Amino acid sequence: MKKIRNWILIFAGCFAAQAVSAQVRPPLSVDINYSITQPLGSLKDYSDKTSFRGWSAGLQYMLNDQWSVGVRSGFQDFYQRLPRAVYPDKQGDVSAVQSRTLQVIPIQATVSYAFTKPSAAVIPYATVGVGAANMNYEKYWGEFVEKDNSWQFLVSPEIGINVPFGKASPVMFNANVRYNYSPYKVGDITNFNTIQGNIGLKFSLN
Amino acid sequence: MKRTLFFISAATALVAMVSFSSCRKDPLKDMTNEESRIYITNHDSTANFSSYSTFSIVDSVAVLTRTSDSAKKALTDYDKKLIASVSAAMQQRGYTLVAKSAKPDLAVNLTRIDNSYTNISWNPGWWGGGGYWDPGYWGYPGGGWYWPSYYTVYQVNEKQVAIDVFDLKNPKNSKFIAVWNALWRGSGVWSIDNIDSMVKASFDQSPYLKK
Structure with missing residues (x-):
């Protein structure tokens, strides 16, 4: 009970803080981004091509001038085809053209902090997203596929800038x-x- | 104004999601027949391949289909070329081709597995049953084949070709041990034009298979 009361107070405080601050733009926003992703580490060994097939989208609610919370999702597709090679396997030696793919769909809760006031011409910020990702792994041996689909923990720190198109514009470049x-x-x-x-x-x- | 903006952004979101989520690269879309094929080879790691000198090969190819339990023996142009190509590859590796009556050290069995021989996991020696080569063909009526445990492989659901090489010299409990096997899977494995390259690939990845 006490916990609930505390939460209500926190939210009330946040709303109040947001209400008293001079409101430059409405607190709720949606963002849509095009994504380019470079795999690193063992993922790079699996499929080392930079992915140009991706997007990210989210909803954010500004608690006050600095802090906001939100949810986001997206999509990224990794793909690489390797020329024919012989792979020693527990099932024997397999000669195959491998097509290695991975599709990632994240679902994350986000917390963001803006380093300047919303009225600034450029608003740098930092975000941490925490949540899960659906990993769809498909490794093709020739036309035969080896599959794995699972949900995994995913954490994503991020830094970026928002640039409003005009001082109080509700549209910003991100x-x-x-x-x-x-x-x-x-x-x-x-x-x-x-x-x-x-x-x-x-x-x-x- | 605000309403308009909301609709614009909602529409943008929808368009973006639909267009980007469908832009997954499909590996099968641009795959050639050659790229679709895989060649799997297995061997008995305890076998001493230089201890064999002679081999003989079947005079036709067993065809396993779902529709009939017992395989037919076939001798199409494809089969003739397969027999010739595998024989040549074995000879290149230093083995001497002899008639089966001359007690060869190695027996080479050839099998084509027909489309949609479904729901059969390739357990060791699953095709040792009805329709596979009868050991009687090799002059050992009542004998049997034995596939060691290294034969646990993929599921069968399309056209395949198998080459099995058995040790006729050292039967165990009147069973002949498979010492080498090649399995071809994918598009075009039953196409006569691909035989030579598939035989070559299978032998190339098995350098131990030599006199």
């Missing part, structure tokens, strides 16, 4: 760099490590 880590293990992948660049737009909604 660019950020995000690091993704998941203790994902399958086949030769011992963990999931990527660095992701995102550019897109952020719209304040009412």
Whole structure:
């Protein structure tokens, strides 16, 4: 009971803080970004091609001028085809053209901190996203697929900037760099490590 | 104004998600037949391949299909070429081709497995049953084949070709041990034009298989 009361107080405080601060734009926003992702570590050994097939999207609520919370999702596709090679396997020696793919769909809760006031011309910020990711692993041996689909813990710290199109514009240009880590293990992948660049737009909604 | 903005952003979100989520690269879309094929070879790691001198090969190819329990023996142009190509590869590795009546050290059995021989895991020697080569063919009626445990492999659900090499010299409990096997899977394994390259690939990845 006490806990609930404390939460209510915290939220009330947040709303109050937001209400008293001069409101530059509405607190609720949606962002849509195009993503380019570079795999690192053992993921790079599995599929070393930079992925140009991805997006990220989220909803954010500003608690006050600095802090906001939100949820986000997205998609990233990793793909690499290797020329024919012989792979020693417990099942024998297998000669195959391997097509190595991985699709990642994250779902994360986010907490962000803005380093300047919302009225600034450029608003640098930092975000941490914590949640889960659906990992869809498909390693093709020729036309035969070896599959694994699972949900994994995913944490993603990020730094970026928002640039409003005009001082109080509800539309902002967004660019950020995000690091993704998941203790994902399958086949030769011992963990999931990527660095992701995102550019897109952020719209304040009412 | 705000309402308009909301609709614009909602529409943008929807379009973005639909277009980007469908842009997964499909590995099968641009795959050639050659790329689709895999060649699996297994061998008995305890076998001493230089201890064998002679081999003989079947005079036709067993065809296993789902529709009939007992395999037919076939001798199509494909089969003739397969027999010739495998024989040549064995000879290149230093083994002498002899008639089966001349008590060869190694027996080479050839099998084609037909499309949709479904729901059969390739347990060791699953095809040792009806329709596979009868040891009587090799002059050992009542004998049997034995696939060691290294034969646990994939599931069978399409056209395949198998080459099995057995040790006729050292039967154990009147069973002949498979010492080498090659299995071809994928598109075009039953196509005559691919035989030579598939035989070559199988032998290339088995350098131990030589006199």
